[in-house]
Amino acid sequence: MSGADPGTRAQRQHLLRVRGRSVAWVPPLLLLVAIAVIDSNTSGEFRIISWIVLVPGIAAAICGVRGTATFAVLSLVTYIEVDAAWPHQDQTGLPDFILVAVGGALATTACAVRVREERRMLHMRDVADTTRRTVLRPLPTPWAGLDHAAVYLAADSEARVGGDFYDIQPGPHGTRVLLGDVQGKGLPAVDTAAALLGTFRESAYHEASLAVVAERLEVRMRRQRQYVTDLGGEPARGVERFATAVLVAFPPCGSPGGHIEVVNFGHEPPLAAGPAGVRLLPPGDGLPLGLGDLAGPGPGPGAGAESESESEPESGSESGARVPPVRRVPLDPDETLLLVTDGVTEARDAGGAFFPLHEHVARAVLADPALTQPRRLVELVREGTLRHSTDRLGDDTTIFAVRPVRPART
Structure with missing residues (x-):
C-alpha cells in the first residue's frame, strides 16, 4: 500500500507537536532562512539560492497541502528577492527560477497525493478496527x-x-x-x-x-x-x-x-x-x-x-x-x-x-x-x-x- 506507514505517521505527528500544537512548519522555514542568509554571505562564484527548491520538498513530507503551497510561493518570492540583490553578472537567472517554480509545483502535487493516501489509509484502519471490535x-x-x-x-x-x-x-x-x-x-x-x-x-x-x-x-x-x-x-x-x-x-x-x-x-x-x-x-x-x-x-x-x-x-x-x-x-x-x-x-x-x-x-x-x-x-x-x-x-x-x-x- 502506498502512503505513509501508520506507525511512522503517528510518530511524526507526535514529534512535530508541542503542547498539542503543530510545529511542522518550523523545519522548512528554518531551511529557507538559512539558505537565504548563507547565499547572501557567499561570493558570486558559489551561489546556493537554487537550493531553496528543497524547502517545498521538505514541506511536502511533513506539512499539509496549504502549508506546502505556501512554502512553494514563499520560496519563489525569496529566490527572486535574493537573486535580484546580486549584480547582474552574478545572478543565477531564469533557469534556476524555473527550477524553483517547477519544484514547488511538484512538491505541492506530491503533498496532495500523500495526504489523500494517508486519509485513505486511516479510513482502512478505521474499517479494520471496526472489524476487530466485531470479531x-x-x-x-x-x-x-x-x-x-x-x-x-x-x-x-x-x-x-x-x-x-x-x-x-x-x-x-x-x-x-x-x-x-x-x-x-x-x-x-x-x-x-x-x-x-x-x-x-x-x-x-x-x-x-x-x-x-x-x-x-x-x-x-x-x-x-x-x-x-x-x-x-x-x-x-x-x-x-x-x-x-x-x-x-x-x-x-x-x-x-x-x-x-x-x-x-x-x-x-x-x-x-x-x-x-x-x-x-x-x-x-x-x-x-x-x-x-x-x-x-x-x-x-x-x-x-x-x-x-x-x-x-x-x-x-x-x-x-x-x-x-x-x-x-x-x-x-x-x-x-x-x-x-x-x-x-x-x-x-x-x-x-x-x-x-x-x-x-x-x-x-x-x-x-x-x-x-x-x-x-x-x-x-x-x-x-x-x-x-x-x-x-x-x-x-x-x-x-x-x-x-x-x-x-x-
Whole structure:
C-alpha cells in the first residue's frame, strides 16, 4: 500500500507537536532562512539560492497541502528577492527560477497525493478496527464473575485482526469461554472466525449442555465451509478450512465450584497456574472444528479415554456431528486458566527452538505467585514470546487468561 506507514505517521505527528500544537512548519522555514542568509554571505562564484527548491520538498513530507503551497510561493518570492540583490553578472537567472517554480509545483502535487493516501489509509484502519471490535469485541472487566485479560499480536504489523478469536459469554447455565485459531490467514480466516463467534454467542447462552454448544460449533464450521465452496471459494480449490479451539464452561454463580468443563478441538491444552504451581489440562485429543466427520460413526474422538475427570461424551445426534468429549476438570479458586494460540507455542528463536511456555510460566510463578493474576500472566507470556522470537512472530498470537473473581473479604 502506498502512503505513509501508520506507525511512522503517528510518530511524526507526535514529534512535530508541542503542547498539542503543530510545529511542522518550523523545519522548512528554518531551511529557507538559512539558505537565504548563507547565499547572501557567499561570493558570486558559489551561489546556493537554487537550493531553496528543497524547502517545498521538505514541506511536502511533513506539512499539509496549504502549508506546502505556501512554502512553494514563499520560496519563489525569496529566490527572486535574493537573486535580484546580486549584480547582474552574478545572478543565477531564469533557469534556476524555473527550477524553483517547477519544484514547488511538484512538491505541492506530491503533498496532495500523500495526504489523500494517508486519509485513505486511516479510513482502512478505521474499517479494520471496526472489524476487530466485531470479531474480538471489547469485554468488561470483570464480567460474569470472571476476571480476565487478553493480548492479540498480529504476525503482520499492518494487520489489525486475523484468524485468532476468543470470547466470554455469560448465560443462565453458567459462563462459557471460547478461544480458537482458524487455519489460514487473511479475510477468509476472519470471516470464519466471525461465523464461529456468532454461533458461540447464541448457543453458549441458550444451551444447557456444553456438548450441544460444541456440536453447534462443529455444524457451523461445516456450513461455513460449504457456503464458501458454493461461492467458488477456497474449499473448491482443495483447501479444507478448519479451526482448533478450546471451549470452557464455568459453573453458574451459587453452584458448587472447584471444577470447570472443557471441550478441546485439537487445540493446545490450557494451563492452570496457581500459587501451588502450573499444570497442564488434558490434551486436545479431539479433531479440529470442521473435521469431526473424519472420526467416522460412533462416539466422538476420545470417548473411550479413561479419566476420573471426564464425563460421558455426548456426540451429536440430530446433525450427526462428532465432537470431542466434555471433560470435567478441577480448578482451584486461586488458579488462573491460561489459553494461547499456536503463535505462542510455535514461536521460534534464532536456533529454531520452540518457546517453552509451560516451563517459562512455571519458573516465573514459582518466583512470584502474584503473577497468576490474569493481566500479569498475560504480560508475562507476551514478553516471553516476543523475547524468545526476537519480535519476529510467524503467526497471529493470542494470549488469554481467565479466572473466577474472588469473593471480597469481610
